[in-house]
Amino acid sequence: MGSASENAGRPVLEAVRLTLDYVTESGRVRAVENVSFTVAKGERLVLLGPSGCGKSSILKAIAGFIRPSEGSILLDGRPVDRPGPDRVVVFQEFDQLLPWKTVRENVAFPLQVARGKSKAEARQIAEAALEKVGLARALDAYPHTLSGGMKQRAAIARALAAAPEVLLMDEPFAALDALTRTNLQNDLLDLADELKFTLVFVTHSIEEAVLVGSRLHLLSPHPGRTLATFDTATFGRDQRGTAEFGDIVRDINSALFDRRTEIAA
Amino acid sequence: MTDQAADLPAAAGNEQPARRRQPFFHSVAFRRGIVLVTLALLWQIAADFTANPLLLPSFTQTATALWDALLHENLATAIIASLSVLLKGYLTALAIAIVLVSLATANVFVREALLTLTAMFNPLPAIALLPLAMLWFGLGETSLIFVLVHSVLWPFALATFTGFQSVPETHRLVGRNYGLTGPRYVAYILIPSALPSIISGLKIGWAFAWRTLIAAELVFGVSSSQGGLGWFIFRNRNELFTDKVFAGLVSVILIGLVVEFGLFRALENVTVRRWGTQT
Numbered sequence: 001m002g003s004a005s006e007n008a009g010r011p012v013l014e015a016v017r018l019t020l021d022y023v024t025e026s027g028r029v030r031a032v033e034n035v036s037f038t039v040a041k042g043e044r045l046v047l048l049g050p051s052g053c054g055k056s057s058i059l060k061a062i063a064g065f066i067r068p069s070e071g072s073i074l075l076d077g078r079p080v081d082r083p084g085p086d087r088v089v090v091f092q093e094f095d096q097l098l099p100w101k102t103v104r105e106n107v108a109f110p111l112q113v114a115r116g117k118s119k120a121e122a123r124q125i126a127e128a129a130l131e132k133v134g135l136a137r138a139l140d141a142y143p144h145t146l147s148g149g150m151k152q153r154a155a156i157a158r159a160l161a162a163a164p165e166v167l168l169m170d171e172p173f174a175a176l177d178a179l180t181r182t183n184l185q186n187d188l189l190d191l192a193d194e195l196k197f198t199l200v201f202v203t204h205s206i207e208e209a210v211l212v213g214s215r216l217h218l219l220s221p222h223p224g225r226t227l228a229t230f231d232t233a234t235f236g237r238d239q240r241g242t243a244e245f246g247d248i249v250r251d252i253n254s255a256l257f258d259r260r261t262e263i264a265a
Numbered sequence: 266m267t268d269q270a271a272d273l274p275a276a277a278g279n280e281q282p283a284r285r286r287q288p289f290f291h292s293v294a295f296r297r298g299i300v301l302v303t304l305a306l307l308w309q310i311a312a313d314f315t316a317n318p319l320l321l322p323s324f325t326q327t328a329t330a331l332w333d334a335l336l337h338e339n340l341a342t343a344i345i346a347s348l349s350v351l352l353k354g355y356l357t358a359l360a361i362a363i364v365l366v367s368l369a370t371a372n373v374f375v376r377e378a379l380l381t382l383t384a385m386f387n388p389l390p391a392i393a394l395l396p397l398a399m400l401w402f403g404l405g406e407t408s409l410i411f412v413l414v415h416s417v418l419w420p421f422a423l424a425t426f427t428g429f430q431s432v433p434e435t436h437r438l439v440g441r442n443y444g445l446t447g448p449r450y451v452a453y454i455l456i457p458s459a460l461p462s463i464i465s466g467l468k469i470g471w472a473f474a475w476r477t478l479i480a481a482e483l484v485f486g487v488s489s490s491q492g493g494l495g496w497f498i499f500r501n502r503n504e505l506f507t508d509k510v511f512a513g514l515v516s517v518i519l520i521g522l523v524v525e526f527g528l529f530r531a532l533e534n535v536t537v538r539r540w541g542t543q544t
Contacts, residue, residue: 065438083441083442099542109453
């Protein structure tokens with residue numbers, strides 16, 4: 001994951017006046033308008049907003065799957081123009097693990113095809129990453145034999161193993177049951193403490209955003225525009241359920257909610 | 266990550282969920298064996314009852330005729346002749362289909378052409394083209410291969426194309442995320458993801474080809490040098506060797522079963538069944 005301290009503060013990722021459009025049969029639909037943010041090394045930025053705010057579109061643009069209509073995305077100062085293994089995405093869908101590969105092969109194959117590692121080396125890195133997420137027992141299992149939580153763990157291991165500049169997560173825990181989700185959130189925070197990775201995380205759950213993020217970027221729907229930002233670096237798993245945690249959740253809620261009544265009016 | 270026990274099912278570490286060996290008399294093979302034995306018995310009784318081997322030879326007579334034809338007549342060479350023509354037609358069709366489908370995924374006009382041609386030719390029984398093929402290519406192997414290609418090409422191309430089209434968006438994004446493009450993207454992502462459809466296309470193509478070939482051989486039989494299985498049946502019917510007609514039919518069925526449950530099942534077992542993606 002590289003050294004966090006030497007470059008601390010310098011932005012790894014920048015979105016500059018980002019505008020995203022989708023071309024549909026009825027014309028262009030604006031998904032995101034004029035959104036700017038920076039993500040420093042080791043920071044965990046959460047894009048938070050209701051459905052239709054374009055948060056997943058922003059993530060797709062960072063990943064290089066869609067091109068901005070205006071503005072740009074810079075990774076280490078260079079504009080992003082195509083997908084690449086320096087920005088690995090963990091998706092919400094369980095079928096992101098390729099069903100024709102075992103868990104180990106799923107983690108090892110990107111290292112071979114995208115990072116040019118030898119088979120043995122890829123295997124070794126894959127096993128270490130899977131160990132970290134608690135899947136050492138399931139190395140040779142095929143994805144269809146795993147539970148949803150294990151699939152997401154494996155996907156996180158695959159992303160970590162590729163050692164990306166920025167880790168991108170698109171509502172990775174949204175399809176999980178509440179208990180598993182809590183487990184995975186805690187484990188993700190432990191991993192973040194240990195590895196200091198840079199993360200852009202998309203969610204529509206305020207609690208999850210406060211918990212996972214060190215900074216929150218709130219977006220309004222149709223099209224996505226910046227509403228507000230919150231610093232939530234002090235809130236971790238130990239602050240769950242405290243009064244301060246409740247307060248900031250309420251603040252964020254009203255920041256989103258007030259905006260919505262304004263639109264309805 | 267330490268607290269993973271909550272979402273670890275018991276079978277996770279094993280490649281397959283632990284499968285206890287069933288007693289043999291509970292197995293599918295045993296039940297299927299019972300069904301086959303019962304059918305053979307009913308056949309034997311019906312044949313004994315009609316007592317007219319010219320119309321309905323018994324199971325044992327057929328078995329004897331089959332053995333006899335394999336040893337002393339040209340049944341074995343007929344089978345080989347049929348299978349070799351079949352293989353030529355089948356492989357030619359697969360090669361054409363792969364080219365067509367690759368072009369169709371790359372170009373919208375080829376895509377429309379493929380879909381239109383498939384819609385036109387799929388409902389047309391391949392055997393209906395035989396008179397035309399004989400007119401064009403004469404009484405020989407080329408005509409047989411022509412109708413065989415026609416019987417395999419369209420269903421296989423359609424299945425493969427549909428398979429490529431229905432590759433989940435997430436698989437595509439994962440492939441692109443790791444910078445895969447062009448042939449590597451097709452080889453590492455599209456083909457394995459579409460394999461259930463591709464295998465089902467192979468099976469449909471095989472079944473169509475086998476039926477079409479036997480039917481075509483029944484119609485004009487002798488290809489260039491020697492007759493195939495259909496010709497064997499036709500010739501023995503003309504000479505009223507009904508037991509050998511039955512032996513020929515049994516061969517057709519047996520070969521069909523071997524390919525379906527031997528070859529294709531084995532292919533599925535090491536791929537889509539192991540991956541849990543079979544349809």
